[in-house]
Amino acid sequence: MEPLPIDALVVVADGEGARVFRNRGERGNVSLHQYDLLELVNMNDDGPAGSMPGESSSRQIDEATFAKQLATGLNSAALKQQYEHLVLVADPTTLGRVRRLLHKEARQRLVAELGKDMTNVPLEGIERTIMAR
Template identity: 85%
Template structure:
């Protein structure tokens, strides 16, 4: 990705949580500012997305449930016009769980997907991964 619009929503997630950023860089520059941190919540009210194999571990169930909650949050924000552009950064498993759950309004705003787990890396590394070479 060579250019990131001002105020684009950047979500950096794994199966356990997500860091949510807005781009504050002018003229396509990447300058991320974190404004939210999402974690798995209300386990009793939610279950995993789709059916899970019977031999799934509790961790796998939690990760699938978080992916469902993340997709729901992104869908609601898109439908409420809370973001115009979205970049989703997540490990391949989480991306694979979130992608099919995204509403078409969220999908239409999706500028890029980065299939890497960057949730616990410094901000500069996330900006570099989004900006590209």
């Protein structure tokens, strides 16, 4: 297991939102600093990620749409060279939806994926989980 690089982008997401961090830890330490909070926006402009069964609830459609928006933002940032290393932490459903939509440039920067819902976990718990990855 390699240490988390300094300035790595760490995204902790679920189907409703994401906390975005940068690692400021040195010498292999994880010290996350939150710099953004993402939520579903402009639902009318975006559809869900992938096809949705006809019996999907509005919540399921919202969650799939957020996953699409998150992947689009990560792809755009990768293409603009705004991060070199990426860690995705999300519940398994959201992680699967985002992973399918990641551009090759974003996938190449992916250093770890954790299929856990940690959006409501305190910062120290997220840091411990990432260190133990």
